[in-house]
Amino acid sequence: QRLPIKEDDDGFSARAVAGIVICSCAFIVLTFVVLWKKGYVGGKDREEELQALESQTGIFSLRQIKAATCNFDPANKIGEGGFGSVYKGVLSDGCEIAVKKHSWESKQGKREFVTEMGMISILQHPNLVKIYGCSLDGKELMLIYEYLENNSLACALFGKEDRRLNLDWTTRQKICIQVAQGLAYLHEESRLKIIHRDIKATVVLLDKELNAKISGFGLAKLDEEESTHISTRIVGTLGYMAPEYAMRGYLTDKADVYSFGVVALEIVSGQSNTNYRSHEEFFYLLDWAHVSQQQGNLIELIDPGLGSNYSKEEAIRMFNIALLCTNPSPTSRPAMSAVVSMLEGKIPVSNTNRDL
Numbered sequence: 001q002r003l004p005i006k007e008d009d010d011g012f013s014a015r016a017v018a019g020i021v022i023c024s025c026a027f028i029v030l031t032f033v034v035l036w037k038k039g040y041v042g043g044k045d046r047e048e049e050l051q052a053l054e055s056q057t058g059i060f061s062l063r064q065i066k067a068a069t070c071n072f073d074p075a076n077k078i079g080e081g082g083f084g085s086v087y088k089g090v091l092s093d094g095c096e097i098a099v100k101k102h103s104w105e106s107k108q109g110k111r112e113f114v115t116e117m118g119m120i121s122i123l124q125h126p127n128l129v130k131i132y133g134c135s136l137d138g139k140e141l142m143l144i145y146e147y148l149e150n151n152s153l154a155c156a157l158f159g160k161e162d163r164r165l166n167l168d169w170t171t172r173q174k175i176c177i178q179v180a181q182g183l184a185y186l187h188e189e190s191r192l193k194i195i196h197r198d199i200k201a202t203v204v205l206l207d208k209e210l211n212a213k214i215s216g217f218g219l220a221k222l223d224e225e226e227s228t229h230i231s232t233r234i235v236g237t238l239g240y241m242a243p244e245y246a247m248r249g250y251l252t253d254k255a256d257v258y259s260f261g262v263v264a265l266e267i268v269s270g271q272s273n274t275n276y277r278s279h280e281e282f283f284y285l286l287d288w289a290h291v292s293q294q295q296g297n298l299i300e301l302i303d304p305g306l307g308s309n310y311s312k313e314e315a316i317r318m319f320n321i322a323l324l325c326t327n328p329s330p331t332s333r334p335a336m337s338a339v340v341s342m343l344e345g346k347i348p349v350s351n352t353n354r355d356l
């Protein structure tokens, strides 16, 4: 359940970056179209050349997208996000794509479209979903991504029974490390430091080999050093938001670390944090994990679907890391690069006094 957004946002620092990216693409296409129409460029088959150029610059025509998705055939619908549907498509060169439609009516939908386009086109990492471009034809506002065959982590872990994947322990461990690596890149390695702000199991997509790629950059924000870190616009998803951000608007990269901790808990338990009902008093999985930890029987939360085919040591370590990441105090949460090393067993799980 996404939180509503006040439309008079004053903290939209990604707009400039996104504007430059889109303007540059539009300028290149426009220049080419003018030259092409005047006959300065283009050979026998100008239509083909224009299409090839469209793909290179990342601007797709509505015609191309309609052809790729069989006119948005409901059979090609693969998901539903907060601002519209997601369709699978195949371009004329055989390349598989995912097309995310954004609502033109909603200001928030347009804002997220621009942020996502700007952010993700400047970021490149094996654990971030790739964007191929966009389509801005008429009233349709669409983002075009690489298609990931195995849907989202949420679907794999707690989707409908026929769509759920029985992820084994090694795969869960790999996915958890890859999400942590993607976040470490955003926070510590990319030229622009970025806070994703909406890390959850539905934005972790899985490719053919079940490698994890982070998507959903519509709420991402630049982490500027001079910023006060106080947001007047609180956005994110209930059940995954860090308390200091949800209650006081205090936003740092440690808010993503908290959300990651919730995802790690979901990976090891196979339960959704927001839907978990184990006991009437305990609504969220995270609450239940704290109670189980106090009672010293955290092990009972490990996904029973794993049977006995998992490493107890690694599962307990993942629980410990998840609880460390969801520490109520942001300064007690580790940096994502440290989380990667802890998950890999290269450094001990530190700053935790939680006994198991």
Ligand SMILES: Nc1ncnc2c1ncn2[C@@H]1O[C@H](COP(=O)(O)OP(=O)(O)OP(=O)(O)O)[C@@H](O)[C@H]1O
Pocket: 002, 078, 079, 080, 081, 082, 083, 084, 085, 086, 098, 100, 129, 145, 146, 147, 148, 149, 151, 152, 155, 198, 202, 203, 205, 215, 216
């Ligand atoms: N590149 C992709 N490849 C395959 N499936 C995708 C891709 N992108 C999105 N999907 C599917 O579409 C669903 C919705 O994605 P989308 O990013 O629109 O929404 P969301 O992030 O879950 O929701 P919200 O926008 O409300 O936060 C995903 O959970 C996934 O199942």
